[in-house]
Amino acid sequence: MGETNMQTLRKVLEQAEANAMAIGHFNISDLVTLKAVFEAARDLNAPVVVGTSEGERQFMGVRQVAAIVKSLREEYDFPIFLNADHTHSLPSALEAAKAGFDWIVFDVSTLPFEENVRQTKAAVETLKALRPDILVEGEIGDIGSGSEIHDAAPDLQKGLTTPAEAKQFVDETGVDTLAPAVGNMHGMLKSMVAGNTKKRLDIERIREVKAEARIFMTLHGASGTDDDDLREAIAAGMTVVHINTEVRLAWRRGLDGALAKQPNEIVPYKVLPQAVDSVKQVVAARLALFSTGRRARPAVQ
Numbered sequence: 259m260g261e262t263n264m265q266t267l268r269k270v271l272e273q274a275e276a277n278a279m280a281i282g283h284f285n286i287s288d289l290v291t292l293k294a295v296f297e298a299a300r301d302l303n304a305p306v307v308v309g310t311s312e313g314e315r316q317f318m319g320v321r322q323v324a325a326i327v328k329s330l331r332e333e334y335d336f337p338i339f340l341n342a343d344h345t346h347s348l349p350s351a352l353e354a355a356k357a358g359f360d361w362i363v364f365d366v367s368t369l370p371f372e373e374n375v376r377q378t379k380a381a382v383e384t385l386k387a388l389r390p391d392i393l394v395e396g397e398i399g400d401i402g403s404g405s406e407i408h409d410a411a412p413d414l415q416k417g418l419t420t421p422a423e424a425k426q427f428v429d430e431t432g433v434d435t436l437a438p439a440v441g442n443m444h445g446m447l448k449s450m451v452a453g454n455t456k457k458r459l460d461i462e463r464i465r466e467v468k469a470e471a472r473i474f475m476t477l478h479g480a481s482g483t484d485d486d487d488l489r490e491a492i493a494a495g496m497t498v499v500h501i502n503t504e505v506r507l508a509w510r511r512g513l514d515g516a517l518a519k520q521p522n523e524i525v526p527y528k529v530l531p532q533a534v535d536s537v538k539q540v541v542a543a544r545l546a547l548f549s550t551g552r553r554a555r556p557a558v559q
């Protein structure tokens with residue numbers, strides 16, 4: 259979708275980088291969540307990325323979600339972009355690239371480091387040969403899996419990204435963006451859902467990884483993170499922040515509320531707006547926070 263007269267995704271990231279701000283990335287599974295993200299972004303006039311994991315885009319249809327996002331971008335002349343989040347194989351990445359996705363997160367981070375490098379490099383080459391304008395993200399380290407509510411926190415200490423391996427990974431693979439493990443984690447703990455605890459990030463590690471990798475960096479698994487840590491993480495070099503679990507939680511709460519309030523209503527478009535509003539509030543709050551960065555940070559090459 260990069261062929262339109264609009265700003266390209268790369269330009270949007272460069273702008274965010276220059277202003278020490280971050281672009282919000284929100285996962286969607288349906289029109290309710292897409293409408294919520296799009297309306298919140300338009301209200302704030304903030305460029306935005308919607309993401310679909312392999313499961314999310316299988317549900318929506320790979321070509322169908324690409325067509326809907328493209329139609330919003332064109333009709334409203336608005337910088338909304340589409341990311342193929344956590345894509346675990348080259349065929350799956352190619353399917354998304356052919357459908358018109360702007361960005362692919364090629365994630366084979368569970369493999370040993372050298373194999374991760376080898377497969378990610380091959381994916382970058384193949385995807386860029388097909389679509390020179392597409393952005394490819396690589397992932398190193400362990401940030402857990404499943405944007406869901408977890409009973410207990412996994413031990414991610416051993417999987418934290420080091421500045422040296424970040425530099426080596428970026429140099430050898432040619433990725434456009436890097437997803438490091440810096441204390442972030444997919445999903446939320448029950449105590450976070452209840453509002454009793456927050457995720458904390460390793461800000462110094464973000465700064466060190468950024469200084470070595472000198473590339474756009476994406477913070478995955480940011481749902482439930484302390485607001486000040488998010489501001490610090492963005493100031494230290496995070497260019498994009500992924501929110502999924504908070505979106506899912508807001509969707510569920512909005513839908514539960516709507517159904518409880520109108521137990522006999524069967525018209526979807528009379529029930530679902532409450533779910534849209536619930537998600538929209540979460541997205542708007544996060545977008546406002548992401549765009550408040552002001553401090554200088556190390557430049558991207």
Ligand SMILES: [Zn+2]
Pocket residue numbers: 343344444478479500
């Ligand atoms: Zn993620």
